[in-house]
Amino acid sequence: MGNKDKAADKGFRSSVKQYVEAQQLSEDGLARIEALLAGKVVDERIRSDEPPQTAIAGSANTVSARSGITKALYAIAASVLLLVAGYQLSSHIDLQRLFNGDSNTLAAHSMSWKIADEVARNHVKMKPLEVQTRQLSELRAYFTQLDFTPVNSSFLNNSASKMLGGRYCSIQGLTAAQIRFSDNDKQHVTLYEVQYDPSLYGVLPILERGEQPTELVVRGVAVSIWVEKGLLMATARSVD
Template identity: 45%
Template sequence: MNRKHESNQSSFKRLAKRFIEQQTLDSEQLDRFEHLLGGFAEHVEPERHEPDSKLLPQQPRRVGGLMAMAASVVILFIVSLNFYLQQPTKIDLIANEVAMNHIKMKPLELKAETLSPLKDYFTQLDFSIVDSTLFTQQNNKMLGGRYCSIQGVTAAQIRFLTAEGKKVTLYEVGYDPKIYGELPMLSQGQQPLFIEVKGISVKIWVEKGLLMAEARDS
C-alpha cells in the first residue's frame, strides 16, 4: 500500500514539474514551486471509495429480502413435491373404484350365462363387450351384468362365480390412455398389473382395445 502511495506521489510530482517547466518561470520561482509541490504531494492521500452512507441501511434489507425469497421458494418446492408424491396415481384410482364396486356388489341388472344377451343389453356403451382370454382360461361361470363407471366413463360390469363359490367381477370400458394412463397390453406380451386394495385383489390390463379389470376377494 505504501509503495503504491509513493508511486502516486512521484507521478504527480513529475507531471506537475513538466507542466511548470513549460511555463515562463525563472529558476528561483521554479525552486519555490517545487518545494511547495513537495509539501503538497506528501499530504496527498490515495483516493478511497467509501460506501455511500445512504446505501448502508438498504444493503441488509436487500440481502435479507433475497434470502427470505429464496427460503420461500425452497419451502414451496418441498410442499409441492410432498403434495405431488401423496397424490394417488391413475392406476390407484382405477383399482380403488373397481374394488369398491366389487365390495358393494349391487344387484345384477341382467342375469345371463353367456355373453350374447349382455351384448344386446349394453346399448348405452360406446364399445362392444368381448370375451377375455384370461377369463376363458379360468372356466368361471357367468352370472350376469350391470352398468357401472370407471373414472366417470360408462362401463360394463360382468359377474362370475368360481368353482370354489367365490364371486369375481370383470370390468370393461373403452381404453383411452389420456384418461387411464399407460397400461400393460396383453397383445404385446405384457402381464396385468396386480394390486391389493381394501382386501380385494385387483388386476388391470388392456385387451382387444378395452381396459379390463378383475376384482375378487383376496
C-alpha cells in the same frame, strides 16, 4: 470515461464484489479484491525516495499495470458469472426433467389406485345383476348404452369361470360393463370393461405387448388392471 461508462463500471464492480464476498474469502483476500476493484495498485517505487522523473515513469507503469489487472479481473469475473449461470440453467433443466418424470409416474400410480378403489367398492357391494346369462352374445344384446362391444379377456380363465350375468356401472365417470363370474371354488370374480381413454386413465399395461397387469389390493379385494383389445379391463376378487 463518460458518466455512463463510469456508472456501468461501478455497477459491474459492485456485482463482482458481491459474488466474491459470497465465496467466504478471508479478510485479507477480500481486502486484496477490493483494492483491485478500486484500482488501488500500489507501486513501491512511488513510495520510495526516487527522483521525480523515475516516479513519473513508475506512475505510468502503475497505470498500465492497473489497466491490465482490471481487464484480467473483468475477464475472470465474466467467466465465473457465465459458469454460474450455465450451472444454474443446467440444474434447473435437470430438476424440471426429474420433476416432470416423477410427476407422470405419480399421476399414473394415483389413477391406478382410484380405479382399483372404485372397482373394489363395486365388487364388495355385489349389487343385483341386471341381466342373467351365460352367453356373451346375450350380454352384448343387453348393453346397448355402451360405446364399445364387451369382449372376452384372455387374462380371465374362462374355462374355470362361469359367467353369471352383468350390469351397468362406471369407472371414473365413463359408463362401463360389470360382468360377474363364478370360479370353480364358487368365488365371485367381477370383470369390468370400459373404453380405454389414455388422456383420462393414463398409461396402463397393454396385454398384447406382453405387459403384465397392475396388481393392487384395496379394501380386502385383489384388483388387476390392464388394457386389452382397446378396452380398459379390471378384475376384482376377495382376498382369502
